[in-house]
Amino acid sequence: MQYYRYSIVTLFIIISGCSKSSYDFDLVVTLEKNHILKSAERYSNLNPVTVTASFSERSAGGKHDFYSEGDYWWPNPKHPDSAYIRKDGLSNPDNFVAHRKAMIRLGQISGALASAYLVTKDGQYIKDLIPHLKAWFVNETTKMNPNLLYAQAIKGRVTGRGIGIIDTIHLIEVAKAIRVVEQSQLISIEELFKIKQWFSDYLAWLTTHDYGKKERDNGNNHSTCWAMQVAAFAELVGNEGQLSFCRTFFKEVLLPGQMAKDGSFPKELSRTKPYGYSIFNLDAIFGLAQIISTEDDNLFQYKTEDGKSLKQGLAFMFPSLKNKDLWTFQKDVMYWDDWPTKQPSLLFGGLQFEREDYIDIWKKLPALPNKPEIIRNMPIRYPLLWVY
Numbered sequence: 001m002q003y004y005r006y007s008i009v010t011l012f013i014i015i016s017g018c019s020k021s022s023y024d025f026d027l028v029v030t031l032e033k034n035h036i037l038k039s040a041e042r043y044s045n046l047n048p049v050t051v052t053a054s055f056s057e058r059s060a061g062g063k064h065d066f067y068s069e070g071d072y073w074w075p076n077p078k079h080p081d082s083a084y085i086r087k088d089g090l091s092n093p094d095n096f097v098a099h100r101k102a103m104i105r106l107g108q109i110s111g112a113l114a115s116a117y118l119v120t121k122d123g124q125y126i127k128d129l130i131p132h133l134k135a136w137f138v139n140e141t142t143k144m145n146p147n148l149l150y151a152q153a154i155k156g157r158v159t160g161r162g163i164g165i166i167d168t169i170h171l172i173e174v175a176k177a178i179r180v181v182e183q184s185q186l187i188s189i190e191e192l193f194k195i196k197q198w199f200s201d202y203l204a205w206l207t208t209h210d211y212g213k214k215e216r217d218n219g220n221n222h223s224t225c226w227a228m229q230v231a232a233f234a235e236l237v238g239n240e241g242q243l244s245f246c247r248t249f250f251k252e253v254l255l256p257g258q259m260a261k262d263g264s265f266p267k268e269l270s271r272t273k274p275y276g277y278s279i280f281n282l283d284a285i286f287g288l289a290q291i292i293s294t295e296d297d298n299l300f301q302y303k304t305e306d307g308k309s310l311k312q313g314l315a316f317m318f319p320s321l322k323n324k325d326l327w328t329f330q331k332d333v334m335y336w337d338d339w340p341t342k343q344p345s346l347l348f349g350g351l352q353f354e355r356e357d358y359i360d361i362w363k364k365l366p367a368l369p370n371k372p373e374i375i376r377n378m379p380i381r382y383p384l385l386w387v388y
Contacts, residue, residue, distance in 0.1 A: 024351045024387045031347075031363065032384055033119055040116035043109040044128045048135035050106075050142045054098035060159035061150040064143065066103070068167050069095035070152045083156025089272030089333045091373060100167055104375060106132055107170040111382035114177035117184060118384055126186045133178065137198040138191055146202035148211065162211035163218065166225045168202075169379040172232040172287075175199060176385040179236060196237050203233040207242065216249075220267040221281040224254055228284050228379075231291040246292050250299055254285060259308045263316030273332035275320070276339050280377045282317055286310060286345040287379070290386045300352040314349040314358070321346060322361050334373065341368050344380040351387070 051066050059067035071091045073084040113129040116122070135142045151164025178195060181187050206212040207230060215226045227246050234242035258281070260266050268277035289299040289310060303309040320327040321340050332339070342365050350358035368378055380386065 021387070025384070027351070028347070028384050028387050029119055031359075032115070032382070035367070036112060036115045036119055036382065036384065039108070039112035040125055043112045044125070046109060046128075046132075048132045048142065049102045050136050051099045051102060051144045052142045053102065056096040056098070058096065058153070058155060059150055060153070062145075064145045065150050066099050066144055066148055066167070067150045068097060068100050068152050068164060070154045070161070070163075071095065073154045073157075075155075084154050091334070097372070100170075100376065101372075103167070103170045106136060107173050107379070108381065110177035111173040111385060114180040115382045115384045117180055118388060123184060123186050126181055126184045129177065129181060130187055130191070133174075133181070133187075133195055134191060136174075137195045143198070146198050147205045147209070160211070162214035163222055165206065165211060165215040165229070166222055168229060169225050169284075170376075172229060172379055173382055173385055175232045175236040176388070180385070180388065199233045200237045200239070203230065203237065203239060203242065206230055206233070219257065220265075221277060221284060224258070224281055224284040224288060225379075227254060228288040228291065231288055235291055243292055246288065247297060247299065250285075250288060250292065251302060251304075254288075255302070255308050255310075256304045256306075258285075259313055261306060261308065263308075263312035263314075265313075269329055272330075273334065274329050275324075275327055275332050276335060276377065278317060279321070279340055279343055279345075282313055282345045283343055283378070283380060285313070286348045287386065290348050298352075300349075310349070311353055314345055314353075317345070318358065318361075321365075335371070338369050338371055338374050340365055341374065341378065342366070344383055344386070347383055348386070 052063050055063060056067055058069070059065065061067055069092075070084075070086075072086055072088050073095075074087050074090070074092050076082050076085045109132055110129060113125040117125040137143055148160070148165050148168060150160040151167045152161050153159050153164075154161070178192075178199075182192055206226070207216075212226070215222050217223065218226070227249055230242055231246040234240075234246070258265050258267060265278055265281050268274060268281050271277045293299045300310050321343060324340070342362055346358045346362035346365075349355060350362065368374065368381060
């Protein structure tokens, strides 16, 4: 059944002079307020934890270098001391993930506290967030180096990989939270400059280092997540050149290269977790569009010459997001029961395409489960920051 609430909303906007963006913001506040405030209460008054709080002897980097290990790589049972072997879709629980956990924690804290400030205008939320930002990006004794040279290493094979750049998708909502901190005027100009300089340095590394170039050209969800990061960090530091590049990359590479004519993502469907990866890539490309769209260039309305579009991509996934029993492809080898959750593509799509049924399903879906495998594939946790 098609809903028509948005025709009424359009009239409301015209009569009241309210913009579509302010309507979206107010609606998301209404939907998310309780969740935001409960989360903010949980994340207030916590001490910062950065990459310097833990170290793996297997890392080729130093104390300030982010380090992680490839999720799907395992010891060879026939030769335990040899190089690890790959088991696609099966995460090795013995890999080093302390730095990733710390970064996810930073993202959760940043998203919750910045969103709570937007809801309440209570400056204490910003004051609680600033020490975490200073610890990660300013303080010489605790900050992270602005590169990802040692991410998703593989024992016996490589000390780091471009594919590891996907780990910093959890800095995207941190970058968005920093924009809220700046707007609050509760941080010193010097500290804000240093934080932005860190992201500017990392953005330069992402776009010039061979690891970044390989990730950009990966061709699946890794390319989408590379672009989403570049866009978010460029938005924060005001790099219009990179924002323009991402718009072109979306139109000429990501959408035509990854989407089939039916709206599916064949490279995600070929994985051992096709459902979860399809959802993940859809969320990421919707998140990218949410960042880089402008009034004059709305990528939610963009179509390739052969008809590929975000609207088509969400239409392909919507039936199985509403009822997973309608999924006709292989089931995921792990975490099948944990998807879907409150997928942001449904919320953003509902707002952009004026589809109340999309928003209704988003509201009915369960909250993000507290499972590391799901959390690491859900970088968009506080949608209020994305419509702000």
